Amino acid sequence: MVRETLTRGQIVAGAINLLDAEGIEALTMRRLGQHLASAATSMYWHVGNKENLVVLAGDQAWTEVELPDIERHGWRGAAAQLARNTYDMLTRHHWLVSAISTHYVYGPGMARYQDHHYAIYQAAGFEGAELDRAYETVFNYVVGMALSKSYETAMRTRLSAEDDGEMRFAELLRRAEETAGEFPRLKARIEAQRDIDVVPVERESLDYGLDTIFDGLEARLAQRG
Structure with missing residues (x-):
């Protein structure tokens, strides 16, 4: 009906x-x-x-992203939590990374999210153009981290509609590994990561990059101070 x-x-x-x-x-x-x-x-x-x-x-x-309390967590804690929440949302909605590269996705949801980002880095002590750079650096890093995960999910989703989708995906992985095997350092890293649990490693990689960025931002603030 x-x-x-x-x-x-x-x-x-x-x-x-x-x-x-x-x-x-x-x-x-x-x-x-x-x-x-x-x-x-x-x-x-x-x-x-x-x-x-x-x-x-x-x-x-974008309205699904929980906005952490700045006073409770401090600017760095709030920034890290907001970045993690953003990553979780982007990987949950795997199509969004692709959409924001081809559509002007902007409305109240994104404006709310963006405004809180500015509040966090303003609380840290950034102003003017530096405020923009701090926000953009973290945001672009998180989107980049979500890209590979979203790409894999989107590809699996597309192939799942085909009868031989799983076989095709396995073949793509095999070919990629075969190509990588021609480069010794790349081959060594693939072999080292072969049996690891991907989910916690993804989170560790995200946090490693965030800590590196925040260390750099704090160093800039300290130099200026």
């Missing part, structure tokens, strides 16, 4: 669910209408078109 009455919020939430499950390439108004048991015309009425829907879905995803 087709349901004609939907709110914009319901449509955006449905789009996020579909994007998480099937990826950005699978999102169409017709596919979303089927997912929500509603006519595609209802989608167009509320959100305009697919491009605008991706922007709305992306901005809604």
Whole structure:
């Protein structure tokens, strides 16, 4: 049964669910209408078109990022927690990294998130252009860290729709490892990481980079002081 009455919020939430499950390439108004048991015309009425829907879905995803209390954690603790929360959201919604590279995803959700970032680095003592640089350095690092994870998830999602998807993915990994095997240092690192648990290592890598960046930011503040 087709349901004609939907709110914009319901449509955006449905789009996020579909994007998480099937990826950005699978999102169409017709596919979303089927997912929500509603006519595609209802989608167009509320959100305009697919491009605008991706922007709305992306901005809604940014509202999921919990904003840590600066007074409670201090600027560095708050910055680290916000970075981790951002990474978790971006890897949960694997399509968003790709979306922000091709769409201007900006609205109240992103503005709220960005404003809190500025509050954190302002509390640290950064002002003016330095405030922008501090925020951008951490933000770009976290997005970069999420990129490889999001790429793998998106590729698995795309291949899962094909009958031989798992076999194709395994073959891609085999070829990549074969290519890497021609370079001794790269081969050694791959072999060293072969049997490790990926999840905690990903978090350790994220934290290592964050600590390095924050050490550098604190050094700049100390030099200026």
